[in-house]
Each structure stands twice: as structure tokens, then as C-alpha cells.
Amino acid sequence: MLANKKIAIVGGGPGGLTLARLLQSKGAAVKVYERDYSQEARVQGAIVDLHFDSGLKVIKAAGLLESFQLNYMPGADKFRLLDKDATILFDEPDQGPADFNDERFRPEIDRGALRDLLIASLAPDTVVWDSQFAGMQQVNSAWQLSFKNGTTAMADLVIGADGYRSKVRPYVTDIKERYSGATIIQGEINDPQKDCPEVNALVNKANLIAMGVGKTIAAQPRGDGGITFYTASLYPENWIKSGGIDFNDNQQVYDYLVGFYADWDPVFHTMFKAGSHFVPRPLNYFPLDQHWHAQATITLIGDAAHLMPPSGEGVNTAMLDALDLSECIANGEYNDLQAAIAAYEQRMRARAAVLGREALEGIKDFASPGTASIQKMLQLFDPIG
Numbered sequence: 001m002l003a004n005k006k007i008a009i010v011g012g013g014p015g016g017l018t019l020a021r022l023l024q025s026k027g028a029a030v031k032v033y034e035r036d037y038s039q040e041a042r043v044q045g046a047i048v049d050l051h052f053d054s055g056l057k058v059i060k061a062a063g064l065l066e067s068f069q070l071n072y073m074p075g076a077d078k079f080r081l082l083d084k085d086a087t088i089l090f091d092e093p094d095q096g097p098a099d100f101n102d103e104r105f106r107p108e109i110d111r112g113a114l115r116d117l118l119i120a121s122l123a124p125d126t127v128v129w130d131s132q133f134a135g136m137q138q139v140n141s142a143w144q145l146s147f148k149n150g151t152t153a154m155a156d157l158v159i160g161a162d163g164y165r166s167k168v169r170p171y172v173t174d175i176k177e178r179y180s181g182a183t184i185i186q187g188e189i190n191d192p193q194k195d196c197p198e199v200n201a202l203v204n205k206a207n208l209i210a211m212g213v214g215k216t217i218a219a220q221p222r223g224d225g226g227i228t229f230y231t232a233s234l235y236p237e238n239w240i241k242s243g244g245i246d247f248n249d250n251q252q253v254y255d256y257l258v259g260f261y262a263d264w265d266p267v268f269h270t271m272f273k274a275g276s277h278f279v280p281r282p283l284n285y286f287p288l289d290q291h292w293h294a295q296a297t298i299t300l301i302g303d304a305a306h307l308m309p310p311s312g313e314g315v316n317t318a319m320l321d322a323l324d325l326s327e328c329i330a331n332g333e334y335n336d337l338q339a340a341i342a343a344y345e346q347r348m349r350a351r352a353a354v355l356g357r358e359a360l361e362g363i364k365d366f367a368s369p370g371t372a373s374i375q376k377m378l379q380l381f382d383p384i385g
């Protein structure tokens with residue numbers, strides 16, 4: 001089905017790069033068009049844990065387990081829960097030796113390291129950098145893609161893997177995202193040992209969540225020794241615009257956060273002080289019952305298909321989409337591409353609806369916990385404690 005076909009994957013995130021790897025290993029002609037200027041262009045964010053029956057399963061199917069084992073962050077899968085006074089409520093013990101055959105093992109990897117290992121597995125020049133997809137038009141049975149830098153490319157099959165604000169998605173469906181009610185502010189600390197050593201010790205190279213009534217802070221280590229943190233709460237839909245904060249101005253963000261977390265332990269304020277590169281993120285989602293008719297030459301994977309509030313599944317699910325799609329279109333089980341894409345999309349949407357419901361149910365407990373939700377969190381991690 002893919003013989004003599006050019007495949008364009010738009011977006012070189014975990015979904016797009018995994019798909020490129022899987023399709024190339026089946027002999028397909030693939031290019032990944034990525035908006036970033038280069039592989040080094042930006043911090044990719046903090047760590048992400050891969051799960052046995054999704055992300056890790058795909059890593060194994062892609063023949064990349066050995067490379068993953070060389071690059072993951074042993075010990076970063078631990079979890080620590082604090083209250084607003086920085087008292088430790090729960091501290092997960094060390095998980096013991098790594099066992100990639102244990103389905104409870106959820107190894108963490110720096111997002112940049114995951115991206116690098118996926119790129120290293122591709123044929124040279126598969127990723128075309130500085131290619132921000134702007135639009136496309138049909139030329140006979142193919143697509144001509146146009147990029148913001150003025151270049152164009154032809155493809156027989158286009159896969160939108162361009163994430164949250166996908167520009168490919170409108171060619172598949174006009175269903176728009178909805179607001180979950182929660183917004184997070186993400187911040188980066190490049191040298192936590194120097195700028196907020198107490199916070200650095202609390203994070204202790206693993207996952208930390210601090211919860212108080214109505215608001216939460218989460219922090220994670222990055223592979224380069226930095227820390228990424230998120231503050232979360234419930235806000236009106238247009239709060240980012242209407243709130244009057246210039247998120248490019250660190251001092252303004254600091255002043256806002258110190259005020260909002262005024263009754264929290266001052267150690268959290270040192271975290272805000274050390275923060276920079278603030279990004280506000282309204283947590284949106286696509287409707288759980290979304291549906292569209294499958295086309296023969298275009299489809300979506302990952303957040304572009306099924307954005308949902310973070311629940312620890314997004315990267316894993318994007319990778320699973322890549323595996324499902326590669327199998328449907330390359331294994332010869334279906335008569336034509338449209339049937340193969342329809343089968344993939346049905347599976348993908350069904351899975352995303354279940355995960356999306358769980359994510360939506362969990363997001364209010366996470367972003368705006370009450371005393372009961374903090375107890376629920378404790379029960380989840382420490383059922384006998």
C-alpha cells in the first residue's frame with residue numbers, strides 16, 4: 001500500500017518521530033517537517049515516564065529498547081507529595097533495580113533525550129527543520145504542502161503530528177477544542193542548585209507535587225540538571241489575556257505567584273524567584289465523542305487528534321497511535337489506505353475517549369484539590385499508609 005508513496009509527517013514530537021521510525025523500518029519513504037529551527041532549538045520540557053503497555057511497548061516494537069536503556073533516568077520515577085507547608089505527606093521508596101519486564105515499572109526519560117534517540121534511529125535528513133507547516137492544497141491525487149519559510153513539498157499521504165494547535169487538523173475535521181477549567185503556568189529553573197538549593201533538595205531528581213486547597217504545584221527534574229515546575233488552579237477561560245500579567249516579564253509572574261501562594265511555605269516562593277521562561281497553558285481537550293469520516297490521504301496522531309489535560313498518558317498515547325497507524329497502513333491487512341486509516345482512527349478515538357474521560361475527571365482534583373482530593377491522592381500512592 002505504501003510502495004512508491006511519499007509520506008509527510010508534520011511535527012517532530014514523540015508521536016511524529018516514532019511514526020517515522022516505525023514506517024522507515026517497514027521501508028516507507030518518510031519525511032518529518034518540524035517547525036523548530038534545529039535539533040538544539042529549544043528546551044523540550046522535563047521528564048516523561050513511559051508505560052509498559054504503551055510507550056515502552058512501542059519503544060520495543062521500534063527496536064529501540066537498548067537505546068532507551070542507555071538514556072533513561074534511573075530513580076526519577078519516584079514520587080513525593082507535600083502539603084502547602086512543605087511537609088512531606090508521602091515519599092515513595094526507591095523502586096529497586098530496573099526491570100523492563102515488570103509492568104509496574106515506569107522509567108522516566110528527559111523529553112530531549114527521547115527526541116534525540118528517536119532522531120538518531122532515522123535515516124539521515126529525515127527531519128526537515130525550520131519547516132513550519134502553513135497549509136496545503138491538493139494537486140491531482142497528492143498534496144502540496146507549504147511552509148512558512150516559503151518552501152513547498154509534495155506528499156501522497158500527510159500525517160498531522162503537530163500537537164496541541166495543529167494546523168493539519170482543520171483538513172480532517174472542524175471540531176474545536178474546549179477548555180477544561182484549569183490553567184497551568186510552566187516555569188524553568190536552569191541552575192536550581194545555585195538559585196534555590198532547598199527546592200532542589202526537595203525535588204531530589206524525581207517527581208514532586210505540592211497540594212493546598214484550590215491550588216497545586218508540580219516539579220520535575222530535567223536531564224540537564226534543571227527543574228521544570230507547574231503551578232495549577234482553576235481560572236476563567238480567558239484569564240491569560242484578561243488577567244493583566246505579561247508572562248514574558250519574570251518579575252510580573254513572580255509577583256502574581258507570590259500573591260496567589262501567599263499562605264504557602266516561603267520555599268515555594270524561592271522556586272518562583274528562580275523561575276524563568278514562563279508559559280501559561282490553558283488545559284484544553286477535544287470532545288470525547290468526536291468523529292469524522294476517514295480520508296485516504298490524511299490522518300492525525302497524538303495531541304493533534306485527541307488533546308486532553310495532562311494525566312501522564314499523552315506521550316505514551318501519541319506513541320501508541322504511531323504504532324497502530326504504522327501497522328494498519330503497512331501490514332497489508334486492509335484493501336486500501338482509506339480502510340486502513342479508518343481502522344486506525346476508530347481504534348485511536350476509542351482509546352482516547354477512555355483516557356480523556358479519566359484525564360478530565362482527574363484534572364479538577366489535581367488543579368484545585370479539596371481536603372478530600374489530597375486524601376484520595378494519598379490513598380492512591382499509599383493505600384496502606
Ligand SMILES: Cc1cc2nc3c(=O)[nH]c(=O)nc-3n(C[C@H](O)[C@H](O)[C@H](O)COP(=O)(O)OP(=O)(O)OC[C@H]3O[C@@H](n4cnc5c(N)ncnc54)[C@H](O)[C@@H]3O)c2cc1C
Nearest residue numbers: 011013014015035132133162163302303312313314315316
Ligand atoms: C504540563 C504538561 C505536562 C505533561 N506531562 C506529561 C507526562 O508526564 N506524560 C505524558 O505522557 N504526557 C504528558 N503531557 C502530554 C504530552 O506532552 C503530549 O500529549 C505529547 O507531547 C503529545 O505528543 P505529540 O507528538 O502528539 O505532540 P507534541 O509533543 O506537541 O509535538 C508536536 C511537534 O510538532 C511541532 N509543530 C507544531 N506546529 C507545527 C507546524 N505548524 N509545523 C511543523 N511542526 C509543528 C512542534 O514543534 C513539536 O515538535 C504533558 C502535557 C503538559 C502540557
